[in-house]
Amino acid sequence: MVKTVLTVKDLSASYRKNTVLENVSFTVEQGSLTGIVGPNGAGKSTLIKSLLNLHPTLSGTVDFFGQPFKKAQQAIGYVPQRGSVDWDFPTNALDVVLMGLYGKIGWLKLPSRSHKKLAYEALDKMGMIDYAERQISQLSGGQQQRVFLARALVQDADFYFMDEPLAGVDAATEQAIMAILKELKGKGKTVMVVHHDLQTVADYFDHVLFLNRRVLEYGKTSTVFTKENIARTYGGNMRWTLEEGSHVVHP
Numbered sequence: 001m002v003k004t005v006l007t008v009k010d011l012s013a014s015y016r017k018n019t020v021l022e023n024v025s026f027t028v029e030q031g032s033l034t035g036i037v038g039p040n041g042a043g044k045s046t047l048i049k050s051l052l053n054l055h056p057t058l059s060g061t062v063d064f065f066g067q068p069f070k071k072a073q074q075a076i077g078y079v080p081q082r083g084s085v086d087w088d089f090p091t092n093a094l095d096v097v098l099m100g101l102y103g104k105i106g107w108l109k110l111p112s113r114s115h116k117k118l119a120y121e122a123l124d125k126m127g128m129i130d131y132a133e134r135q136i137s138q139l140s141g142g143q144q145q146r147v148f149l150a151r152a153l154v155q156d157a158d159f160y161f162m163d164e165p166l167a168g169v170d171a172a173t174e175q176a177i178m179a180i181l182k183e184l185k186g187k188g189k190t191v192m193v194v195h196h197d198l199q200t201v202a203d204y205f206d207h208v209l210f211l212n213r214r215v216l217e218y219g220k221t222s223t224v225f226t227k228e229n230i231a232r233t234y235g236g237n238m239r240w241t242l243e244e245g246s247h248v249v250h251p
């Protein structure tokens with residue numbers, strides 16, 4: 001039986017008087033892996049922040065696992081957009097991963113040996129074990145992204161939001177991250193990912209949310225990932241053709 005893990009109803013949000021999300025409504029099934037797509041400025045990051053109480057909403061309701069966000073937040077993981085993080089913050093990769101365990105450790109307590117073991121294991125899984133003691137500011141963009149994924153892994157959440165985890169990473173990191181996302185899905189976790197590369201949407205995601213201020217469409221990729229929906233979401237700026245079942249960009 002399909003279980004609903006997120007219900008969003010009539011959510012609107014703005015920056016001062018500029019409304020950037022209008023009456024957004026959708027429901028998400030447990031175990032789904034959704035790509036959130038839409039042009040620059042469509043409100044994708046704002047949507048995630050609004051769902052996670054990081055940005056105020058003007059109206060609407062958000063319900064995770066049948067509860068408001070505050071009650072469900074231990075079960076929710078977030079990988080922010082890389083550009084929004086202060087990378088000069090003096091901390092090493094291991095400490096960043098340990099932050100994913102603070103819900104379990106408690107903010108004022110020190111991590112135990114078993115917590116550190118979990119953090120090292122997650123770094124190892126992301127191919128970052130050799131960089132555990134390296135300052136986060138001294139890692140490349142793709143390596144920083146891998147560390148953030150490791151932090152999400154140790155948190156062992158049930159629902160993950162990731163804001164462009166594949167932006168600016170090389171092919172190997174992209175494959176490593178996608179393998180992790182599929183593994184999370186395999187464990188029954190739910191994942192929503194802001195994604196820009198329309199050519200990989202059909203390969204990577206089983207659901208797609210088309211967003212441009214409003215939800216233009218949300219559903220199974222095999223049903224809703226059509227050139228009509230892409231055109232409706234992105235406007236007339238791009239021409240799209242369907243070739244051998246895949247979408248090819250003609251900028």
Ligand SMILES: Nc1ncnc2c1ncn2[C@@H]1O[C@H](COP(=O)(O)OP(=O)(O)OP(=O)(O)O)[C@@H](O)[C@H]1O
Pocket residue numbers: 015020038039040041042043044045046047
């Ligand atoms: N801190 C802010 N203050 C004022 N306006 C903002 C702020 N952050 C975003 N906006 C505006 O809100 C709108 C939605 O931005 P948002 O970052 O959510 O879009 P996005 O779909 O994630 O874009 P991108 O694909 O470029 O990352 C844009 O018009 C943007 O200019």
